[in-house]
Amino acid sequence: MLNATYIALIPLLPLAGFVMLGLFGRKYFRNTSGVIATVLLLASTLLALYTAYGYFFEYGKAGGVYQKLVPLKYTWLEFSKGVSIDMGIILDPISAMMLVVVTFVSLMVHIYSLAYMKGEERFPTYYAFLGLFTFSMLGLVLSSNIFQIYIFWELVGVSSFLLIGYYYDKPSAVAACKKAFIVTRFADVGFLIGILVLSYYSNTLDFNTLIANLTSPESNAYKSAAAASFLGVSALTWGLVLVFIGGAGKSAMFPLHIWLPDAMEGPTPVSALIHAATMVVAGVFLVARLFPVFAISSPNALNLVAYVGAASALFAAVIACTQTDIKRVLAYSTMSQIGYMMFALGVAHWGAGEKMLGYTASMFHLFTHAMFKALLFLGAGAVIHFVHSNEMKDMGGLRKFMPITHISFLVACLAIAGVPPFAGFFSKEEILLAAYHSNTTVYWIALITSGLTAFYMFRLYFSIFWNKEHHPHGEAHHGEGGFAMMMPLVLLAVGAAGAGFIPFGHYVTADGTRLESEFHLQFSILPVALGLAGIVLAMWLYKKQNERPDKIATSLSGLYKAAYRKFYIDEIYLFITQKIIFNLVGRPAAWFDKNVVDGLVNLTGNTTQLVSEKIKGIQSGKVQQYAIYFLVSIVGLALLFIYIWK
């Protein structure tokens, strides 16, 4: 049964955890906070599964088509008639799917953290923030109103900020959390202005109405939005592009990606949840949410999505090949995979069947990626826990010491590399197929990227678990991390191995109809071969300690160095912010205020004082002087009267 209360509880339970642990955690729940938060989230997860099951198999369909249901809507802030921020719940294939993804991964991270974060001084705060994040992310995916999604969008941003800065006494963590917040904030302004533009023309903030108004060519909203133009681009396209900028910021698309690698300063389970599986795909989700408007009304904006996605995918994959901090490799890999999802949406069209394949493929990849990327991060966390370092050079030969981590990590690597029959193979295949039918440039970029992906993932894998022999010095006693850390790894590994067999097209499509996924053997040969080639190359270079990687790095000196330095994007940003914004705008503004504006105020005051000082002598109180003034004035007036007035 469709019951709005149950659905509303899904985000509200983690919120309750946040409020409770945030206010009283330090005092009363020092040790129990983890368990409390986990139990709340378990309840949330069960409700999410129940809701998703109900939606997909019981009440979601009407006439064979999945509907966009709005079981709850509450006016929160009304601006003018028809234009209001509503707090509502939308239930459609993508929100139902996201409910499952977010609660499941979050639950895994909650359980994992019970062991991983044990003994932290701010243990209750950590779980409070996790609760805040989970609440915000669930609110985001359930939003039925474009302003509501913006509200939760900002809230996930701040939870991400708080969690990246969890180790707040580390200057690098403080810098990273500020950077993440400010860069995404900058992108969010685009989103905000985009909302203003779209709502102005469609005269609503409600998603369903907005999409309906802006996709029917007969409607006044559509006509005025398409007719109004700025710099030769229609207002509608501007609005969508601006919204996309917001999405690109959150999803770390080039060139707004610079915050993501630094965000790895946060605790590793947080990276798994926020910066791999859930929050960073919010941009993809947003474009998917507005997909009909993009596809029907502004193919140009959708093309931009495709190219930005493809460029980010390749760019990040190249950088990932050179990084040595394992979390940063994973961060760039995340960026690259989100690029995949993004361009998959970009190459999709509105229309029946195959044309919309990109949409389904993108959501499919989002789903499988959440499994294997969360697994990779949690695995990396176990490794970091074991060797107390993020650097590849401190690792090697760990397969003997961490068998469960090793196997699950291998499963995830195979999945992301697109080796059949692991999950990533199916979703990536669909994406490549969609790109192949629509945009050859994007297809070739995607193909190259998939080869690179296999290479850098197995570079990581071999460097951690093979390569040089590991000589444990005292850390072996705490083993792999116990049941709480291993259970999530195993569960996620099952997902990463098996999620590909879900017939996604039956459930998640752009217009709610059923899409049969076709399997073309001849089409799969090339990408799989490339992937295997990447793996073999990585094996040749990194399975045993040898000189080859260094030699190759030297021979590629310029390119290698540029990639290693992340193509100097950070430096460019630093130059713009420090040199231009601070020195050429901020400093002059402060100087102008202190010297010119305030100078004028002081000048007025001083002039008044000066003048009174000069003329105060007139009021001397001496009668003789007054008589003289009197006489002189009379003579003066008389002269004036005689000679000027006549």
Add this chain to the structure above:
Amino acid sequence: MNLLLLLAIPLLTALLVLAARNASQVRWISLLGAAVQLASTLGLYLAFRHERAVGNAAQFLFEQQYNMFSSLKIGFHLGVDGISVAMILLTAFVVVAGVLVSWNVEKMTKEFYFLLILLSLGAYGFFISLDLFILFFFLEIAVIPKYLLIGIWGSGKKEYSANKLALMLMGGSALVLVGLLGVYFSASVKSFDLVILSKGIVSPEVQNICFPLLFAGFGVFTALFPFHTWVPDGHSSAPTAGSMFLAGISMKLGGYGCLRVATYLLPQGAQHYANVVIALSVIAIVYGAFATMMQKDLKYINAYSSVSHCGFVLLGIGMLTKTSMTGAVMQMVSHGLMTALFFAVIGMIYDRTHTRQVSEMGGLLKTMPFIGSVLFIVGLCSLGLPGLSGFVAEMTVFMGSWENPDRFSRIATILSCLSIVVTAVYILRAVGKVAMGPIRADFAALPDASWNEKLAAIVLVVGILAIGTAPFWLNDLVNPATEIIKQKLMMPVPLD
């Protein structure tokens, strides 16, 4: 609900404070008075809602009228609409918090509290007056105590700041007075009564002369560019409660005056100068934000950010749409609560570290979890995080501004939107340095907030959350009032 009660309670409190025997009595009497006043303003809000709910659609409720100078048509006319109720609620919250944070003022405690209460009396009177002469009278009452509060209990270059503040605000008052007289003498009906004047006819020529006088005059109070420079100096020299009252209450007198008097009485003038107002407020928003970014002293940071945030109030008024004006009122309430809280926190930090220089602090979250957390909350409110009041107010202003389709308004709105990035930069720089990072060794044993400080912060945080999480009550309260102003703006131009 008798509005005289709102004047009687502070008056009685002030008298009792004078009669008190020692500092402890002074504090408790003040706190009691402020709490009773808070309760009665909440009562006012409920009574107001009740009246509206049962269908009383009069523009002003709970009106009272007494003759004062019938020959000059000056009357003691009181009444409230949604805007006034919102401002009165704000004042009551800030006063309670201000009384609480001043608990440790040892120097001339009696006089200090007397002036605080007097200032609040002026503000309450100002917000309930419907007669312009009385309104002006209360405006002046609210100015004088500030001079003394800064001059006597201030710090730093306090004489300079007190003089500057008092003179600039007096200058603003003078402009207001001239404008009022202009309206009085040229209106077709001679009266100082706002309700009568709003029905009378002021010719467009006179409106075009009087509007700038009134708007700039009230604008000085609310940091209208370029009359904002009293703000940083005044705040930085004022004692904590002085800063809170100054930014939380006094600056709102100006915004309220701009809306209630200048815009409502002179609609043609308002339309004529709309673009000037918009331009000046965008300058205040953007330039104020950049100037904040370069400040090093916490109080200067909050003072300059107040300039930027009050720019949103003026922008909302200048845009002249119903939504934007509602947003302006919301921003006044939101900014009042938020900035009072910010100054309160700065005061708490200063009392412990004896510095306000951002560069000299670090990691305070570790030793003062409560104060540090409140600093985070107020910082996030300032940068417009949803769930806190700043977001709601700013978004309402943006939505309202975007309703004007001309290119000038569009550019102004976009520039203001961009300022929220700069806000994020300066807030995170400051909060990041003060609360986060490694802690200084000599700060490692500092105590966290005391009971009175905690209570003060909680009172204001509750206000911020009440607006941020459930903005509809404030919206419903203010909207009918701004709707009336909007209707007045749309009335045809009167003929001579």
